[in-house]
Amino acid sequence: MTITDLKSQRDQMHRGFQLDGYVSIPDFFDSEEITRIRENKDRYVRDIVPTMPETEVYYDDKNDPDTLKQLQNMEKHDPTFFGAMLQPDSKLTMLAEICLDEAVVPKNLQYFNKSATASTPTPPHQDGYYFHLTPNLAVTMWIALEDVAPEQGCVNYVQGSHHYGMRAHGASGTLGFSQGILDFGIPNDLDNTKSFPCKAGHVIAHHSLTIHWADGNTSGDKARQALGAVYFAARCQIDERAKAAYQARLNAQLAEQGKI
Ligand SMILES: O=C(O)CCC(=O)C(=O)O
Numbered sequence: 001m002t003i004t005d006l007k008s009q010r011d012q013m014h015r016g017f018q019l020d021g022y023v024s025i026p027d028f029f030d031s032e033e034i035t036r037i038r039e040n041k042d043r044y045v046r047d048i049v050p051t052m053p054e055t056e057v058y059y060d061d062k063n064d065p066d067t068l069k070q071l072q073n074m075e076k077h078d079p080t081f082f083g084a085m086l087q088p089d090s091k092l093t094m095l096a097e098i099c100l101d102e103a104v105v106p107k108n109l110q111y112f113n114k115s116a117t118a119s120t121p122t123p124p125h126q127d128g129y130y131f132h133l134t135p136n137l138a139v140t141m142w143i144a145l146e147d148v149a150p151e152q153g154c155v156n157y158v159q160g161s162h163h164y165g166m167r168a169h170g171a172s173g174t175l176g177f178s179q180g181i182l183d184f185g186i187p188n189d190l191d192n193t194k195s196f197p198c199k200a201g202h203v204i205a206h207h208s209l210t211i212h213w214a215d216g217n218t219s220g221d222k223a224r225q226a227l228g229a230v231y232f233a234a235r236c237q238i239d240e241r242a243k244a245a246y247q248a249r250l251n252a253q254l255a256e257q258g259k260i
Contacts, residue, residue: 123180128208
């Protein structure tokens with residue numbers, strides 16, 4: 001999809017995002033673009049991950065590099081390639097502005113993997129619970145780096161759930177997604193669930209209040225690699241103190257459990 005295509009579909013995408021709490025765009029990145037992103041991801045894992053703080057690199061099994069699960073702030077550690085993906089003139093930034101229909105600031109480029117040998121479900125959650133924002137207005141773009149079938153742990157959204165505010169969250173016990181919705185599974189959740197198996201290059205973008213989750217990878221032989229690009233509405237206030245306190249508590253817990 002080109003910038004021109006994005007501009008021409010602006011109204012339709014924005015309306016869909018407002019109504020459903022997400023948009024789904026197959027072929028957002030073409031195969032050449034995805035190949036380039038994957039090559040740079042491989043370079044990043046080889047050259048940059050060894051230099052990163054352990055609080056930004058999670059493994060399902062710390063002793064097995066094949067179980068790399070999550071990376072944070074890739075745009076800061078590699079401004080030339082991953083930073084450029086979030087620049088003001090990038091397709092991702094334009095999509096974020098279309099979704100929210102206002103100025104946005106990029107916050108985090110993440111890597112999410114579910115390895116073939118060790119992976120856990122992503123608990124039902126709302127990203128906004130982690131963001132500490134007023135108003136809670138942000139968008140996450142989830143970018144498939146490979147084809148993802150349901151058994152690899154595709155993402156599921158509860159359609160329209162962003163209209164109903166923040167649900168109560170509590171400790172999930174899941175590395176990388178420490179908080180989950182406590183009463184998930186009420187009929188409204190189950191009746192409105194939409195699943196997103198997708199091809200490499202597909203982008204799904206969700207509101208910070210949209211409930212989403214993913215199963216573990218049970219394929220046995222395939223990974224499930226994706227990037228997540230987070231943007232906040234520029235006018236949001238961040239409660240930095242609450243955010244830093246939460247992160248410090250989490251890091252201390254993970255260190256105590258030997259996970260980082
Ligand atoms: O990749 C996943 O399993 C979930 C990703 C997610 O929760 C997110 O992008 O906010």
